[in-house]
Amino acid sequence: xxxxxxxxxxxxxxxxxxxxxxxxxxxxxxxxxxxxxxxxxxxxxxxxxxxxxxxxxxxxxxxxxxxxxxxxxxxxxxxxxxxxxxxxxxxxxxxxxxxxxxxxxxxxxxxxxxxxxxxxxxxxxxxxxxxxxxxxxxxxxxxxxxxxxxxxxxxxxxxxxxxxxxxxxxxxxxxxxxxxxxxxxxxxxxxxxxxxxxxxxxxxxxxxxxxxxxxxxxxxxxxxxxxxxxxxxxxxxxxxxxxxxxxxxxxxxxxxxxxxxxxxxxxxxxxxxxxxxxxxxxxxxxxxxxxxxxxxxxxxxxxxxxxxxxxxxxxxxxxxxxxxxxxxxxxxxxxxxxxxxxxxxxxxxxxxxxxxxxxxxxxxxxxxxxxxxxxxxxxxxxxxxxxxxxxxxxxxxxxxxxxxxxxxxxxxxxxxxxxxxxxxxxxxxxxxxxxxxxxxxxxxxxxxxxxxxxxxxxxxxxxxxxxxxxxxxxxxxxxxxxxxxxxxxxxxxxxxxxxxxxxxxxxxxxxxxxxxxxxxxxxxxxxxxxxxxxxxxxxxxxxxxxxxxxxxxxxxxxxxxxxxxxxxxxxxxxxxxxxxxxxxxxxxxxxxxxxxxxxxxxxxxxxxxxxxxxxxxxxxxxxxxxxxxxxxxxxxxxxxxxxxxxxxxxxxxxxxxxxxxxxxxxxxxxxxxxxxxxxxxxxxxxxxxxxxxxxxxxxxxxxxxxxxxxxxxxxxxxxxxxxxxxxxx
Ligand SMILES: [Zn+2]
Numbered sequence: 001x002x003x004x005x006x007x008x009x010x011x012x013x014x015x016x017x018x019x020x021x022x023x024x025x026x027x028x029x030x031x032x033x034x035x036x037x038x039x040x041x042x043x044x045x046x047x048x049x050x051x052x053x054x055x056x057x058x059x060x061x062x063x064x065x066x067x068x069x070x071x072x073x074x075x076x077x078x079x080x081x082x083x084x085x086x087x088x089x090x091x092x093x094x095x096x097x098x099x100x101x102x103x104x105x106x107x108x109x110x111x112x113x114x115x116x117x118x119x120x121x122x123x124x125x126x127x128x129x130x131x132x133x134x135x136x137x138x139x140x141x142x143x144x145x146x147x148x149x150x151x152x153x154x155x156x157x158x159x160x161x162x163x164x165x166x167x168x169x170x171x172x173x174x175x176x177x178x179x180x181x182x183x184x185x186x187x188x189x190x191x192x193x194x195x196x197x198x199x200x201x202x203x204x205x206x207x208x209x210x211x212x213x214x215x216x217x218x219x220x221x222x223x224x225x226x227x228x229x230x231x232x233x234x235x236x237x238x239x240x241x242x243x244x245x246x247x248x249x250x251x252x253x254x255x256x257x258x259x260x261x262x263x264x265x266x267x268x269x270x271x272x273x274x275x276x277x278x279x280x281x282x283x284x285x286x287x288x289x290x291x292x293x294x295x296x297x298x299x300x301x302x303x304x305x306x307x308x309x310x311x312x313x314x315x316x317x318x319x320x321x322x323x324x325x326x327x328x329x330x331x332x333x334x335x336x337x338x339x340x341x342x343x344x345x346x347x348x349x350x351x352x353x354x355x356x357x358x359x360x361x362x363x364x365x366x367x368x369x370x371x372x373x374x375x376x377x378x379x380x381x382x383x384x385x386x387x388x389x390x391x392x393x394x395x396x397x398x399x400x401x402x403x404x405x406x407x408x409x410x411x412x413x414x415x416x417x418x419x420x421x422x423x424x425x426x427x428x429x430x431x432x433x434x435x436x437x438x439x440x441x442x443x444x445x446x447x448x449x450x451x452x453x454x455x456x457x458x459x460x461x462x463x464x465x466x467x468x469x470x471x472x473x474x475x476x477x478x479x480x481x482x483x484x485x486x487x488x489x490x491x492x493x494x495x496x497x498x499x500x501x502x503x504x505x506x507x508x509x510x511x512x513x514x515x516x517x518x519x520x521x522x523x524x525x526x527x528x529x530x531x532x533x534x535x536x537x538x539x540x541x542x543x544x545x546x547x548x549x550x551x552x553x554x555x556x557x558x559x560x561x562x563x564x565x566x567x568x569x570x571x572x573x574x575x576x577x578x579x580x581x582x583x584x585x586x587x588x589x590x591x592x593x594x595x596x597x598x599x600x601x602x603x604x605x606x607x608x609x610x611x612x613x614x615x616x617x618x619x620x621x622x623x624x625x626x627x628x629x630x631x632x633x634x635x636x637x638x639x640x641x642x643x644x645x646x647x648x649x650x651x652x653x654x655x656x657x658x659x660x661x662x663x664x665x666x667x668x669x670x671x672x673x674x675x676x677x678x679x680x681x682x683x684x685x686x687x688x689x690x691x692x693x694x695x696x697x698x699x700x701x702x703x704x705x706x707x708x709x710x711x712x713x714x715x716x717x718x719x720x721x722x723x724x725x726x727x728x729x
């Protein structure tokens with residue numbers, strides 16, 4: 001007796017050891033990739049992702065699987081599941097008797113646990129030895145998992161054919177429903193499928209499926225047949241593909257196990273509306289060589305994504321439709337300018353006075369900037385507007401004033417501000433764009449642009465509440481970017497971005513016309529639209545102010561016109577409106593022709609306009625000397641106050657380098673233009689390499705020959721002199 005007990009104990013120990021030994025196949029099976037359900041903010045299914053070869057294999061926790069579903073599957077597959085240890089001798093015996101009398105297999109004895117074993121190591125004819133091995137493996141599973149965990153794994157893994165596994169995907173694939181919405185008849189039909197997935201497939205064999213379900217559940221055949229005939233292959237939605245790809249990448253990068261279900265902040269309704277506008281714009285753009293377009297719409301509350309269109313057509317293989325235009329690097333052009341102008345409004349001169357205000361006059365004239373590398377910006381339409389107020393320069397997107405501002409503030413200061421705004425892309429390559437940054441050279445993504453642009457209507461704060469610009473700078477930018485009069489110089493009065501609610505807009509076109517963009521923002525939303533070509537091909541004839549702006553405006557209309565209550569953008573707190581001379585930007589005086597209301601800093605002493613004067617009863621306009629050449633080229637009759645500045649050579653810059661094309665270059669075309677301003681007299685002497693060349697009357701604008709070598713030019717006027725060195729190569 002003792003021996004028997006000892007032998008049994010040894011056997012039990014041996015078995016325990018085996019049961020707890022590693023079972024890698026099963027571990028791998030449990031960790032198989034699962035489909036991920038992506039829902040929009042309203043619970044609408046956007047995608048249930050396919051795993052290998054288009055198969056859907058979703059997961060639902062057991063506690064969320066309806067009781068009647070669990071019951072039905074237990075009844076169909078393993079009635080004594082909760083009472084056997086993984087193998088069921090009673091069922092096995094019954095099956096053996098039945099099979100023997102029928103002389104063929106009419107009944108399987110597989111428990112749910114044994115079915116899991118087979119799923120974990122599928123394949124091939126099963127010999128007696130293998131069957132015993134399977135039975136032992138079933139015991140190993142039972143030693144590892146609770147009954148509920150085994151049932152959960154089974155219900156989420158059992159194959160149904162029709163390219164789906166698990167009850168959740170089966171409910172969707174056959175009946176287009178969530179598990180919770182299944183009827184009793186549908187549950188009965190589904191529960192019989194795993195026994196013979198081909199034979200009981202309700203789509204192909206509704207009669208067989210209904211008849212089997214009637215048999216197992218004792219239900220009415222005719223009504224089950226009706227249910228089975230109602231099954232159809234569900235066509236899985238494929239919404240927001242670019243965005244979901246990005247979320248999937250983020251999940252992967254996060255190293256955490258992929259969730260089975262993700263609820264996104266996006267709204268399918270808004271997405272569909274935006275897609276419609278993008279498609280319409282793409283249609284309108286035919287002939288402009290625009291093959292790709294992208295849109296990003298965010299909620300300013302937390303910058304969560306509401307709509308994300310990576311390209312107008314994911315399936316446009318000939319134009320790389322699967323590239324995500326929201327994340328691709330593009331040249332933003334002028335859409336970057338507000339970030340620079342905002343920084344300018346926060347810059348301080350001496351004694352804390354503002355360096356720039358919306359009234360500051362900026363010179364929109366041909367100018368040279370930079371030190372080592374001379375930079376000569378041009379305007380979009382190649383016209384120069386002379387003195388232009390800050391407000392107009394930004395709203396009408398003039399180029400020279402933007403470079404002028406960046407030159408004053410410094411490229412490094414601007415780059416560091418752009419970094420605070422989240423422009424990661426500029427960390428590499430931003431520096432080399434140099435003063436071109438003012439015009440949006442340096443590539444960024446639409447994603448970065450939209451997120452950064454949302455600071456304006458949020459009083460200068462980023463989405464995390466960090467103050468990037470002062471509250472007043474942001475409010476002034478809103479005032480400027482919503483000012484249709486100020487935009488007129490650049491865009492005319494017939495602008496696409498005229499809205500019935502407070503909104504700001506900025507558009508951009510890249511240097512080579514590869515990219516056209518528009519950014520729009522209201523108190524609650526920010527949208528960005530890009531159109532162009534992933535291939536880098538140039539766009540013809542459309543600029544950022546047209547189609548992208550049209551899409552951006554319509555998308556905001558869709559959201560904002562539903563809400564009839566709109567409050568105006570708040571006014572800056574430490575600024576007041578004053579009557580300003582539109583030409584000089586100074587306090588309007590009695591001789592000014594007209595005035596505009598513009599924000600000036602509270603308690604800041606203002607100088608009265610001295611450009612407009614009366615001399616002997618006649619009103620005259622006197623410009624600062626830097627405008628003399630522009631006045632000349634524009635044929636504007638006006639006086640210039642030469643004596644207001646010391647004699648200076650404004651062009652060329654000291655230490656400039658010129659490159660001649662011809663070997664002996666002395667052509668008029670290649671002559672070097674020189675301009676000097678200031679001085680006390682009306683005439684000046686010009687010295688070239690120390691030799692007096694000629695005497696000149698005002699304006700001091702003349703040309704020098706391009707002779708190779710190091711050269712110098714000196715101008716002498718009254719008691720003052722100015723000199724520059726330059727080299728001709
Ligand atoms: Zn004036």
